[in-house]
Amino acid sequence: xxxxxxxxxxxxxxxxxxxxxxxxxxxxxxxxxxxxxxxxxxxxxxxxxxxxxxxxxxxxxxxxxxxxxxxxxxxxxxxxxxxxxxxxxxxxxxxxxxxxxxxxxxxxxxxxxxxxxxxxxxxxxxxxxxxxxxxxxxxxxxxxxxxxxxxxxxxxxxxxxxxxxxxxxxxxxxxxxxxxxxxxxxxxxxxxxxxxxxxxxxxxxxxxxxxxxxxxxxxxxxxxxxxxxxxxxxxxxxxxxxxxxxxxxxxxxxxxxxxxxxxxxxxxx
Amino acid sequence: xxxxxxxxxxxxxxxxxxxxxxxxxxxxxxxxxxxxxxxxxxxxxxxxxxxxxxxxxxxxxxxxxxxxxxxxxxxxxxxxxxxxxxxxxxxxxxxxxxxxxxxxxxxxxxxxxxxxxxxxxxxxxxxxxxxxxxxxxxxxxxxxxxxxxxxxxxxxxxxxxxxxxxxxxxxxxxxxxxxxxxxxxxxxxxxxxxxxxxxxxxxxxxxxxxxxxxxxxxxxxxxxxxxxxxxxxxxxxxxxxxxxxxxxxxxxxxxxxxxxxxxxxxxxxxxxxxxxxxxxxxxxxxxxxxxxxxxxxxxxxxxxxxxxxxxxxxxxxxxxxxxxxxxxxxxxxxxxxxxxxxxxxxxxxxxxxxxxxxxxxxxxxxxxxxxxxxxxxxxxxxxxxxxxxxxxxxxxxxxxxxxxxxxxxxxxxxxxxxxxxxxxxxxxxxxxxxxxxxxxxxxxxxxxxxxxxxxxxxxxxxxxxxxxxxxxxxxxxxxxxxxxxxxxxxxxxxxxxxxxxxxxxxxxxxxxxxxxxxxxxxxxxxxxxxxxxxxxxxxxx
Numbered sequence: 001x002x003x004x005x006x007x008x009x010x011x012x013x014x015x016x017x018x019x020x021x022x023x024x025x026x027x028x029x030x031x032x033x034x035x036x037x038x039x040x041x042x043x044x045x046x047x048x049x050x051x052x053x054x055x056x057x058x059x060x061x062x063x064x065x066x067x068x069x070x071x072x073x074x075x076x077x078x079x080x081x082x083x084x085x086x087x088x089x090x091x092x093x094x095x096x097x098x099x100x101x102x103x104x105x106x107x108x109x110x111x112x113x114x115x116x117x118x119x120x121x122x123x124x125x126x127x128x129x130x131x132x133x134x135x136x137x138x139x140x141x142x143x144x145x146x147x148x149x150x151x152x153x154x155x156x157x158x159x160x161x162x163x164x165x166x167x168x169x170x171x172x173x174x175x176x177x178x179x180x181x182x183x184x185x186x187x188x189x190x191x192x193x194x195x196x197x198x199x200x201x202x203x204x205x206x207x208x209x210x211x212x213x214x215x216x217x218x219x220x221x222x223x224x225x226x227x228x229x230x231x232x233x234x235x236x237x238x239x240x241x242x243x244x245x246x247x248x249x250x251x252x253x254x255x256x257x258x259x260x261x262x263x264x265x266x267x268x269x
Numbered sequence: 270x271x272x273x274x275x276x277x278x279x280x281x282x283x284x285x286x287x288x289x290x291x292x293x294x295x296x297x298x299x300x301x302x303x304x305x306x307x308x309x310x311x312x313x314x315x316x317x318x319x320x321x322x323x324x325x326x327x328x329x330x331x332x333x334x335x336x337x338x339x340x341x342x343x344x345x346x347x348x349x350x351x352x353x354x355x356x357x358x359x360x361x362x363x364x365x366x367x368x369x370x371x372x373x374x375x376x377x378x379x380x381x382x383x384x385x386x387x388x389x390x391x392x393x394x395x396x397x398x399x400x401x402x403x404x405x406x407x408x409x410x411x412x413x414x415x416x417x418x419x420x421x422x423x424x425x426x427x428x429x430x431x432x433x434x435x436x437x438x439x440x441x442x443x444x445x446x447x448x449x450x451x452x453x454x455x456x457x458x459x460x461x462x463x464x465x466x467x468x469x470x471x472x473x474x475x476x477x478x479x480x481x482x483x484x485x486x487x488x489x490x491x492x493x494x495x496x497x498x499x500x501x502x503x504x505x506x507x508x509x510x511x512x513x514x515x516x517x518x519x520x521x522x523x524x525x526x527x528x529x530x531x532x533x534x535x536x537x538x539x540x541x542x543x544x545x546x547x548x549x550x551x552x553x554x555x556x557x558x559x560x561x562x563x564x565x566x567x568x569x570x571x572x573x574x575x576x577x578x579x580x581x582x583x584x585x586x587x588x589x590x591x592x593x594x595x596x597x598x599x600x601x602x603x604x605x606x607x608x609x610x611x612x613x614x615x616x617x618x619x620x621x622x623x624x625x626x627x628x629x630x631x632x633x634x635x636x637x638x639x640x641x642x643x644x645x646x647x648x649x650x651x652x653x654x655x656x657x658x659x660x661x662x663x664x665x666x667x668x669x670x671x672x673x674x675x676x677x678x679x680x681x682x683x684x685x686x687x688x689x690x691x692x693x694x695x696x697x698x699x700x701x702x703x704x705x706x707x708x709x710x711x712x713x714x715x716x717x718x719x720x721x722x723x724x725x726x727x728x729x730x731x732x733x734x735x736x737x738x739x740x741x742x743x744x745x746x747x748x749x750x751x752x753x754x755x756x757x758x759x760x761x762x763x764x765x766x767x768x769x770x771x772x773x774x775x776x777x778x779x780x781x782x783x784x785x786x787x788x789x790x791x792x793x794x795x796x797x798x799x800x801x802x803x804x805x806x807x808x809x810x
Contacts, residue, residue, distance in 0.1 A: 032692070036690060036692050036706035037701060037703050037706045040706055040708060041708040041709070045690060087394065094394045095701075096394070174711055181758075184738070184757050184758070185738065185741075185757060186738050210737055210758075211737050211756065212758065212760060212762065212774070213760065213771075213776075239715065
């Protein structure tokens with residue numbers, strides 16, 4: 001369908017499509033099935049957010065305010081993010097316009113108006129992020145910080161609060177996603193790697209990319225290397241995250257809430 | 270190189286010389302039946318009728334494969350997954366690409382000779398990509414199944430349409446992605462659409478006229494045997510598509526064609542029963558399409574485990590006592606999506622053995638015939654729970670290869686578990702009809718991908734190579750002692766067929782969803798494969 005043209009008193013309004021199924025309980029139910037097939041992989045069953053998709057039960061959405069915005073986002077994806085265009089994510093078979101409207105109706109029916117607002121102090125969270133929390137040694141926000149871990153500028157919007165807490169308290173439980181090659185099924189993850197070169201030099205860091213014969217690495221000093229595996233004396237990769245496990249004694253619940261409030265405030269921009 | 274191999278190499282080389290001076294001869298059924306006599310050509314999807322995807326060429330071999338280089342690259346300009354297996358006949362390579370494309374190339378240089386594309390209707394939504402796996406060739410025509418469910422004959426020299434028939438209505442979810450199989454004067458093709466609740470079928474068309482000679486519905490209608498394996502009217506939308514290419518036994522004039530999932534794929538409620546002939550291997554009389562026997566791998570499937578993997582015919586020597594004890598000499602084997610490797614007597618359809626070759630949690634018992642049966646707890650639930658293998662299966666459409674020299678079957682395998690959740694989705698014509706959803710279980714990460722070498726007489730995995738991530742590439746074996754496959758990272762890799770050690774690789778810059786082939790032109794052997802949006806050919810310097 002793309003952009004709808006709506007004739008109204010002789011004026012042509014572009015991009016202001018109305019959801020023909022708005023508020024229709026039957027459509028919402030059909031949308032729930034479609035959601036499970038096409039969206040739940042990232043956004044979770046019940047639209048409450050998965051490991052890598054935002055919680056869509058939040059009334060405030062970064063990329064789509066109106067139903068028409070949402071239709072565009074579902075149809076065309078969001079370039080530069082993991083949100084694919086309709087029918088290109090390898091899940092499901094792609095949706096008709098009617099099915100997309102059903103999904104939007106379902107998402108609207110799941111929205112919690114009083115949404116779970118971050119309870120922390122964002123200003124203090126920023127101080128912690130760049131100060132005692134040591135987050136910025138490895139993570140960048142809005143162009144400032146380290147490179148060893150994922151850029152967190154958008155993470156407050158694209159991840160659920162639970163996912164953020166889990167990734168700080170138990171970073172190895174679910175590794176972060178890095179490079180996504182165009183047609184590759186699974187993206188590279190930030191796995192920890194240790195190599196010994198032919199001349200005995202030891203390098204530790206995270207994988208940037210890898211295939212069966214080569215590996216690209218960033219070491220702890222942010223230097224980028226590329227190696228042919230068969231020329232290395234040793235190559236060890238683990239799914240233990242390079243990020244330390246922040247237990248409560250290292251980072252209190254209050255401090256973590258403040259950092260999440262900071263990331264959420266940046267992500268919402 | 271041993272004497273046997275050297276001798277075969279000389280025979281192969283001699284036949285190349287002969288065919289260089291008789292290029293562009295008609296591709297007769299006899300040539301297809303005797304494809305082993307012309308190893309320079311790759312004339313069917315699997316390289317021969319037996320489904321072995323084995324090349325007798327040995328010019329590229331264990332001793333020189335390290336020097337292999339890229340010879341040419343052809344960019345298709347198509348986007349998405351390129352699943353095609355090219356055909357090569359007398360120096361011309363014929364292949365397909367996404368969105369109803371077909372083309373012919375000079376196999377020596379990669380230069381196009383003709384290109385064909387049929388317009389894809391705007392409202393089409395094929396399951397799993399706008400893909401195509403290849404052509405069939407017979408006489409002076411090549412044959413293409415299209416996403417909008419047409420069967421088309423193209424002039425092999427020009428790409429012009431000779432005939433074009435509509436097999437089914439694409440608006441109800443019918444499509445073709447399969448490479449057809451030419452048998453006698455028939456073009457055999459199976460429908461896709463198991464995710465739309467089609468009633469599956471296998472068709473045979475007269476290669477000269479396009480007239481349909483027979484149709485076998487893979488879901489029996491009222492009054493037919495097997496109809497009572499469906500609850501109520503569920504048979505009408507029962508699925509059981511036939512979207513991968515089968516094999517053919519000239520001795521018995523039987524086509525062996527595999528079928529896919531019952532619909533809806535992940536919800537068994539409403540279709541109580543075995544749901545014949547979903548997830549089955551069918552033995553059909555080639556002339557009439559009449560069913561001789563069937564074997565159903567997964568009864569009443571709720572995990573989308575299509576049995577559409579290429580069934581490979583293997584003849585075990587009578588002197589092999591162990592194989593004799595295993596139950597017979599004329600076998601047909603399949604590494605199934607459900608995680609088990611099945612060996613079947615192809616004269617009777619009787620199951621010999623079923624052995625797990627990958628991670629599986631759905632079955633812990635077998636029925637009286639030796640068939641693995643599902644645990645009740647493996648059924649999808651509303652909340653969702655984890656079952657292995659996942660919906661993508663231990664393997665999928667990617668064709669395996671059988672090398673009689675090593676006696677091993679090589680197959681792409683994946684260890685991945687999925688969360689299966691159910692939902693009572695109603696059938697609506699032309700709409701997706703899953704009845705549920707599945708997605709990778711985060712707890713089961715990382716997902717592992719392998720090339721596995723299976724001894725078909727025992728089901729034992731003799732060696733395995735772990736890829737960086739799971740791949741969708743098929744596998745080729747050659748008389749040069751090599752096995753070739755591609756990976757998701759874009760490599761074409763050659764392995765020592767005996768040991769599984771990688772001996773050569775080339776980074777092609779795009780994930781592989783296709784299977785390699787081998788051919789020769791002017792006495793020079795090539796290995797070709799599609800990766801990314803292109804077709805690559807490799808050879809010795």
